[in-house]
Amino acid sequence: MDLLQSVMDSSTHAIFILNQNGIIDHINEQAKTRFGLFNHSQYSHAAGKLEKDDIVILADTAIGADDGNLRPEDLNVLGIHDKKIHAGDACVAVARYDNPECSPVYKFYPGNELEYLKVETEVEGIPVMATIKDRTILVDIKGFQYIVNYFLCVAQFIILGGKTGQVKFWE
Numbered sequence: 001m002d003l004l005q006s007v008m009d010s011s012t013h014a015i016f017i018l019n020q021n022g023i024i025d026h027i028n029e030q031a032k033t034r035f036g037l038f039n040h041s042q043y044s045h046a047a048g049k050l051e052k053d054d055i056v057i058l059a060d061t062a063i064g065a066d067d068g069n070l071r072p073e074d075l076n077v078l079g080i081h082d083k084k085i086h087a088g089d090a091c092v093a094v095a096r097y098d099n100p101e102c103s104p105v106y107k108f109y110p111g112n113e114l115e116y117l118k119v120e121t122e123v124e125g126i127p128v129m130a131t132i133k134d135r136t137i138l139v140d141i142k143g144f145q146y147i148v149n150y151f152l153c154v155a156q157f158i159i160l161g162g163k164t165g166q167v168k169f170w171e
Contacts, residue, residue, distance in 0.1 A: 050169070052098040053162035055123050059092045059130045059137040060155040062112055067155030079104040090114040092130045094121050096162065112153075126165050130156075146170060 005026055008015045014031035016024050056078055060067050064087035072085045078095035085091060085108050095104030105121040118131040129140040137156045139146040148156050159169035 050097060050159055051162065053102075054097045054168065055094065055126070055128075055160040055162060055165070056097050057094050057128055057130055057139055057141070057158040057160070058155070059132055059139060061090050061114065061132055061137070061150065062088050062153040063091055064088060065153045070155065078106075080106055082106075082108070084108070084110070086110065088112060090117055090132060092117050092119045092132060094119055094123060094128050094130065096123075097159075123160075124165060126160070141167070 004017075005028075008017075008026055008028035011028060012030065014028065014034045016027040016031045019025045058078070060070065063070050063072060063085065072082075072087060072089075075082075075085065075091070075093070077098050078093060079100060079102060080093060080095065089108050089110050090112075091106060091108040093104055093106035095106065096102035105119055107117055107119055109117050114132060116131070116133045118129070118133075120127075120129040122128065126142055127140075129138075131138050135150055137148045137150065137154065139156060139158055141158065141160070146156065146158060148154055155171075157169065157171045158167060160166065161168050
């Protein structure tokens, strides 16, 4: 650990330093805690790469907001070609990535007054449930729960390997 990081971590204040491109170069433990940047799940996974036929579980409280600028047309790679879905809508989906032969299971809610949205299905024998309710996104895969609480909006993506059914990615 470098000296700057050590000094930052000894502070009781939340501190982060941006480089000239606006990327965080250093962040202390207090800032990670205050901004909710710690992984609060007991489940972890190795790094993975999104590949054709992977299983994508999406729970997004407002498409285009706090989700990497996701656009409704970006959902096409999941087989979701619904012209009624617009930016700002909530959406939960379970789908295969880049596999037009597989039909997605999804629901969406127009606008931002969402109270409850749920999708429950089984993919290759794997039970999957995704809900948005009471400012919480909960995704349950084979009894393992991935929970994200939010204030205004958030998106949760979980990718399962199409061949293995194992978690490759969780954001």
